[in-house]
Amino acid sequence: MPSEAERIELEATRKAHRFGNWAATATRHSPWEDVLGIVAGTALTALGIAMLGSLGFLTGGMAGLAFVLHYLTGWNFGLVFFVLNLPFYALAIGRMGRAFTLKTALAVTLLSLMTAFSPAVIRFAAIEPVTGACLGGLLVGFGLLALFRHRASAGGVGVLAIFLQDRFGWRAGLTQLAVDLLVLVTAILAVPPRAVLLSVLGALVLNLFLAINHRTDRYLAR
Structure with a gap:
């Protein structure tokens, strides 16, 4: 005779659809919570x-x-970001499943649109550079943490970081930090x-925040 918890889990499984199991249980978010x-x-x-x-x-x-x-060519940041993320969907759907891929595609599309139009709606009159680097990194860290906890990412390195954490137990924040530092070295161009x-400072704040706060043994929602 199955226990109550097993019965709830079996019922959730029966409600799963072809995009993955989004049924609300003690360890899973509902579709509306994900959105x-x-x-x-x-x-x-x-x-x-x-x-x-x-x-x-x-x-x-x-x-x-x-x-x-964007800085080298003047191309729109949001459009470039969207195109760069396209190859990573193959890894996402092959290794992380269709639900993760669909949610990541939604996140990347929204982020591309928001960043494309943000110059028209958001302007910062004055920000002290060190403070701005730290706050900017922290905001991005909070945003990525929210995506990770809803089994999504902002694409690219986030997909790889979550895959490596799920497969090998490597901290997602530390994986991103290593890749981010390599990317920032090229920024000298x-x-x-x-x-x-100062960009490195922002990346350190971002990824140390993720390394401390994004751990599968502390947060079980899928």
Whole structure:
């Protein structure tokens, strides 16, 4: 005779659809909770990116590469970010499942749109650079944490980081930090050295925040 917890889990499984199991249980978010979490996470991430961009700084991952290309070519950041993330959907759907891929695609699309239009709706009159680097990194960290906890990511390195954490137990924040530092080294091609150093500071704040707060043994929602 199955226990109550097993019965609830079996009922949730029966309700699963072809995009993955989004039924609400003690360890899973409902679809509406996922949508709200993804919208909130992308909004916080977009605000952090807007703050860093207003200072001429960068962040890591695909967003960092998109910043480099934006500064070098003048191309729209949101469009470049969206295109750079396309190849990572193959890894996401092959290794992380269709639900994760669909939610990540939603997050990337929303983030691309928000960052594309943010210059028209958000302007920062004055931000002290060190403070801006730390706050921008922290905002992006909060946004990514919200996405991770709803089994989504902002694409690119986030997909790889979650895969490695699920497969090998590597901390997602530390994986992102290693990749982000490599990306920021290339930023010397696009921005002054001082901006690169402050961008590194922002990346450290972002990824240390994730390393401390995103742990599968502390948060079980899927």
